[in-house]
Amino acid sequence: MLKKYLKAIKTAQVRAVFLFDGPTPWLQAHRRAALSHIKDIVHISDKHDDASAMHRYRDYLGNTHHFLLLDFTTTIHADALAALLGTLSGGGVAFVLLPPQDSPFRQRLINTSHKFHHVSVMHPSTSFRQLLTEQLSHSLEPAPPLAFPTREQQLIVQQMVDLPGTCHLLMADRGRGKSTTLGLAAQAWIRSYRGRELVVTGPKPNSVATLLMHAADSVRFVAWDRLLSEYPNQSVRLIIDEAAAIPIHILKQLSERFTVWAIATTVEGYEGCGRGFAVRFVDWLQVRKMCKQHQLSTPVRWAPADTCEPWLNEALLLRNQPSSEFTKVLTSSQVEIEAINARQLTEHQLSEVISLLLEAHYQSSPNDLKLLLDDAQQHLLVARVQGHIVGVVWYSEEGPLPARLQLDIQTGRRRLHGNILPQAVAFYLQQGECLDWRWWRVTRIAVVKAYRRQRIGRQLLDKLQDMAQQAGIDALGSSFGASPKVLDFWRSSPFELIRLGRKLNMASGYPNALVATGLTPAAALFIAQLHAFSNAELEWRQGRPVTINSSIYRIARDILTGFAFGNLPFTEAQFSWSVCDIKYSMKAAGLTLPGQILKAHEDLAKLTQKYGYSSQQTMQNQLRSLAREYLELSR
Numbered sequence: 001m002l003k004k005y006l007k008a009i010k011t012a013q014v015r016a017v018f019l020f021d022g023p024t025p026w027l028q029a030h031r032r033a034a035l036s037h038i039k040d041i042v043h044i045s046d047k048h049d050d051a052s053a054m055h056r057y058r059d060y061l062g063n064t065h066h067f068l069l070l071d072f073t074t075t076i077h078a079d080a081l082a083a084l085l086g087t088l089s090g091g092g093v094a095f096v097l098l099p100p101q102d103s104p105f106r107q108r109l110i111n112t113s114h115k116f117h118h119v120s121v122m123h124p125s126t127s128f129r130q131l132l133t134e135q136l137s138h139s140l141e142p143a144p145p146l147a148f149p150t151r152e153q154q155l156i157v158q159q160m161v162d163l164p165g166t167c168h169l170l171m172a173d174r175g176r177g178k179s180t181t182l183g184l185a186a187q188a189w190i191r192s193y194r195g196r197e198l199v200v201t202g203p204k205p206n207s208v209a210t211l212l213m214h215a216a217d218s219v220r221f222v223a224w225d226r227l228l229s230e231y232p233n234q235s236v237r238l239i240i241d242e243a244a245a246i247p248i249h250i251l252k253q254l255s256e257r258f259t260v261w262a263i264a265t266t267v268e269g270y271e272g273c274g275r276g277f278a279v280r281f282v283d284w285l286q287v288r289k290m291c292k293q294h295q296l297s298t299p300v301r302w303a304p305a306d307t308c309e310p311w312l313n314e315a316l317l318l319r320n321q322p323s324s325e326f327t328k329v330l331t332s333s334q335v336e337i338e339a340i341n342a343r344q345l346t347e348h349q350l351s352e353v354i355s356l357l358l359e360a361h362y363q364s365s366p367n368d369l370k371l372l373l374d375d376a377q378q379h380l381l382v383a384r385v386q387g388h389i390v391g392v393v394w395y396s397e398e399g400p401l402p403a404r405l406q407l408d409i410q411t412g413r414r415r416l417h418g419n420i421l422p423q424a425v426a427f428y429l430q431q432g433e434c435l436d437w438r439w440w441r442v443t444r445i446a447v448v449k450a451y452r453r454q455r456i457g458r459q460l461l462d463k464l465q466d467m468a469q470q471a472g473i474d475a476l477g478s479s480f481g482a483s484p485k486v487l488d489f490w491r492s493s494p495f496e497l498i499r500l501g502r503k504l505n506m507a508s509g510y511p512n513a514l515v516a517t518g519l520t521p522a523a524a525l526f527i528a529q530l531h532a533f534s535n536a537e538l539e540w541r542q543g544r545p546v547t548i549n550s551s552i553y554r555i556a557r558d559i560l561t562g563f564a565f566g567n568l569p570f571t572e573a574q575f576s577w578s579v580c581d582i583k584y585s586m587k588a589a590g591l592t593l594p595g596q597i598l599k600a601h602e603d604l605a606k607l608t609q610k611y612g613y614s615s616q617q618t619m620q621n622q623l624r625s626l627a628r629e630y631l632e633l634s635r
């Protein structure tokens with residue numbers, strides 16, 4: 001029966017998904033059976049050594065697979081589910097082991113599956129034979145033959161060759177033949193413009209394998225970090241494949257430094273940078289370069305009759321209409337704000353919230369839907385205008401953290417899941433007292449484009465603050481990629497900047513910012529002090545003189561102590577050391593420090609080279625022992 005079913009779905013070029021819903025021993029028996037019967041099966045699990053770890057799912061993107069075994073018995077990884085099913089070819093089968101405990105998200109996968117043939121739920125009481133017989137009763141027409149290359153592909157290849165000075169954007173869903181088109185275009189390029197070399201880059205060599213296969217030696221792969229470090233400006237004509245899995249600021253650098261002929265990417269948003277990648281990067285690119293967007297709508301990895309994709313779109317709320325760009329003016333009386341949990345929203349409201357998050361936030365992905373539905377610490381505030389959701393705050397409860405773990409958290413030996421704000425303050429700023437507080441963290445805030453700059457964002461934050469005050473919360477805060485506009489928004493609110501990281505976040509291309517506001521007198525004072533410290537650090541980074549008060553000095557000593565005892569890296573303590581040095585100079589302590597070390601523009605790598613240390617580690621260790629001595633002498 002199984003053979004017959006596999007043959008039928010292969011002829012129809014549709015994919016089959018089996019969701020296994022039952023107790024652990026039964027799930028494990030099916031896992032073992034799948035592994036023993038199927039040789040080339042992609043096996044992903046967090047539990048078993050013979051599988052790839054769940055978080056490595058991106059390693060499989062850009063390729064085509066016939067069998068998948070997704071062991072979600074610990075927890076469902078919604079991003080991995082969406083991404084990996086996109087690599088399954090027509091006629092392929094995915095076995096998905098659900099966790100034994102029920103949850104709203106798990107239930108959502110099961111409930112939505114009932115509407116789609118070939119997405120079936122297996123229970124211990126189900127006979128596999130019966131299930132397959134039932135599936136076979138739905139008509140399975142042979143797939144219409146697919147021309148290679150398709151009309152759509154031919155047209156794009158032709159336009160790419162005809163317009164060599166344009167940057168061609170191929171943005172389409174998974175399995176539409178993007179990489180193949182680029183491979184064919186590369187071949188056509190070499191035929192038409194003989195001798196002019198083409199280079200392809202992507203997140204990994206493996207992720208451009210399809211492109212290389214179809215390019216027939218007309219192009220070579222160079223990793224993007226090598227391009228940026230070793231290749232002179234304008235030295236290559238470049239194709240970028242699987243662009244959503246490359247950080248945006250890297251894509252920007254590549255586009256500025258080289259002639260980018262084509263960029264291909266999916267737009268669903270679970271590959272790395274998220275769906276906002278498309279929004280942000282294409283906006284950025286189009287004002288700088290002549291661009292042309294191409295459509296590839298017909299799936300080639302499976303037949304149009306496939307049901308797996310529409311199932312995923314419904315289950316994970318992936319297909320949303322982009323919202324209107326035109327400003328809609330409102331009066332404040334129109335806006336209603338309501339606190340609600342995702343589980344209480346209607347299907348329509350839930351899809352409004354998710355599409356707003358997906359559109360506005362580069363890091364949003366299907367895992368957010370799962371978290372919002374399954375995790376009791378996650379809450380929403382929604383702003384409605386005439387019944388439609390136009391703004392949302394997603395906030396999470398954080399802290400207090402168990403007393404027995406606090407020291408380990410502050411010294412960086414432990415990091416608990418979630419609880420981002422208290423842990424960041426305790427670790428980076430070495431201020432452990434906030435680990436006892438109850439925090440609410442704004443995980444995301446977003447307002448529909450047409451309604452921005454009309455104080456909806458601000459009203460949402462004000463309401464959140466009132467609710468937090470009533471609930472006896474100590475502090476509110478947020479952590480995000482600090483683009484100048486987003487920082488302006490937060491700065492205009494009662495939230496204060498308490499840390500601006502020095503490194504750029506790989507996904508956003510901006511440094512990470514922490515903002516907070518204290519709701520109890522003690523928390524308000526504490527946060528005001530952190531804010532003053534952070535301001536002083538920003539002045540120092542810009543080379544301006546820094547004014548130090550007693551709380552800035554106290555925090556600086558705490559941070560320097562954290563560095564001296566090996567908890568923090570040097571770059572996190574450099575400013576604090578310079579604060580301490582102003583208050584009580586190294587010289588006065590009878591110690592000498594190489595001249596430039598406390599200057600903001602010097603980092604450890606440069607300093608290690610400059611002062612001839614054998615490694616950054618050696619230098620850091622020496623600095624640590626010097627810091628210990630200094631702290632002792634300057635007490």
Ligand SMILES: CC(=O)SCCNC(=O)CCNC(=O)[C@H](O)C(C)(C)COP(=O)(O)OP(=O)(O)OC[C@H]1O[C@@H](n2cnc3c(N)ncnc32)[C@H](O)[C@@H]1OP(=O)(O)O
Pocket residue numbers: 360361442443444445446447448451452453454455456457458459478479480481485486488489490492
């Ligand atoms: C944790 C996080 O989510 S951080 C990421 C924040 N979210 C996003 O970036 C998603 C996309 N952006 C948005 O959804 C919106 O622009 C938001 C949520 C940032 C702001 O929502 P809005 O309702 O437009 O903000 P609101 O009208 O309340 O702005 C209040 C003040 O903030 C400042 N501000 C808001 N947006 C901007 C901006 N784009 N540029 C400069 N200042 C701004 C202004 O001072 C503004 O007052 P003004 O309009 O009187 O000058």
Ligand SMILES: Nc1ncnc2c1ncn2[C@@H]1O[C@H](COP(=O)(O)OP(=O)(O)OP(=O)(O)O)[C@@H](O)[C@H]1O
Pocket residue numbers: 061062063064086087146147148149150153172173174175176177178179180181210266300301
């Ligand atoms: N016109 C075609 N006819 C038949 N097979 C095709 C055609 N175009 C592409 N293919 C094959 O279909 C599969 C998907 O194509 P490709 O990898 O180019 O799509 P993609 O949109 O880049 O996918 P992904 O988003 O997963 O990277 C590949 O195995 C490819 O060889």
